[in-house]
Amino acid sequence: MTNGIKTVIIDDEPYSRDELSFLLEQYDEVDIIGEADSGEKGLELIMRKEPDVAFIDIEMPQMSGMELAQALKNMKKTPIIIFATAYPDYAAKAFRVQALDYILKPFDEENLQETIELVKEKLNWDASSTGKTQAPAIGKxxxxxxxxxxxxxxxxxxxxxxxxxxxxxxxxxxxxxxxxxxxxxxxxxxxxxxxxxxxxxxxxxxxxxxxxxxxxxxxxxxxxxxxxxxxxxxxxxxxxxxxxxx
Structure with missing residues (x-):
């Protein structure tokens, strides 16, 4: 069972998924629990895993990121939506579907850190709430x-x-x-x-x-x-x- 912020990445570009996954792995509070390479698979992943946050690309074939976000609005538990895209022109539409933030490719580490802080604030997340206890380290x-x-x-x-x-x-x-x-x-x-x-x-x-x-x-x-x-x-x-x- 994960104790961090449950996160999924939905993007049809493998390189972009890998890059974002690598950057998110640097945050102790973030747990990546799944990835999908299309909007349809992303919807199924979100319904099955019930993540706290979904990083979603906008330009995807068949079901776009915007269409996925609209579909998520009908869910009982809707994840926080962060759009991750190479196109700045969608910003206004992104916020109309109640996305929390909008980050551009190639990803900037400082911008991503600000996004994570927004997520933590939205979730009222605190490391102490995870219930983790850490035994003293021994060995080599x-x-x-x-x-x-x-x-x-x-x-x-x-x-x-x-x-x-x-x-x-x-x-x-x-x-x-x-x-x-x-x-x-x-x-x-x-x-x-x-x-x-x-x-x-x-x-x-x-x-x-x-x-x-x-x-x-x-x-x-x-x-x-x-x-x-x-x-x-x-x-x-x-x-x-x-x-x-x-």
Whole structure:
């Protein structure tokens, strides 16, 4: 049973579904429970799964996203509708069918984050309401490396980041490549001092050396033993400082 915001993606373009799915996977509060490649299959999926949110493309053959949204209005439990499309001209029609938001392809991470915040507000969603409890983490993180399984102590990990379809795990002396999504690794590291300053990064708080002002209220962090400066989204600066400072 899922404890997050139950979400489905309906789009006839596989690349767009994959891109949106990848971006949504970065949010701990979002659980993707299904995908469909047509309006008809999307309607059946929504009736069967009863999601909280549906991301729907507009331009689809046979049943369009608009027609799907109209059909959903007759349901007892209607999901929140977010239109995800390459065409800006449909915005007015989108809101006439009571869509909560309208995001354009190619997807912008900041815009998507604003959309997720709107969804959470609409649902009165709070992480504490999920009833999840997290046992203290023990053991080591298993990572494949040239056919071997290497066991990393969390304290040896400096930071992780997502690159295309891989998660890169950085220690002082080595980089390990994993196919495991960063969100899943973050769950495994619960109980250790790791923090998500940006959707694509997870850092070890014990390895942060500097917090450097950057642009428009955003910051970057410098990690021990690394020349790379990692971005900190504006929404996370306050929480990061609270976690870091006495």
């Amino acid at each position: 993180l298993a990572v494949e490396d040239n056919g071997r399984i290497v066991y990393l102590s969390p304290s040896d990990i400096t930071y992780l980041f997502r690159e295309v379809r891989e998660t890169i795990i950085c220690t002082k002396d080595h980089q390990y490549h994993s196919r495991t999504p960063i969100k899943e690794i973050e769950e495994k590291l619960k109980g250790y001092p790791f923090f998500r300053p940006h959707k694509s990064y997870l850092v070890n708080l014990d390895k942060i050396e500097q917090l450097i002002p950057w642009l428009n209220g955003a910051y970057q962090v410098k990690m021990q033993g690394s020349k790379e400066e990692i971005p900190v989204s504006r929404n996370y600066v306050k929480e990061l400082r609270e976690r870091l400072e006495l």
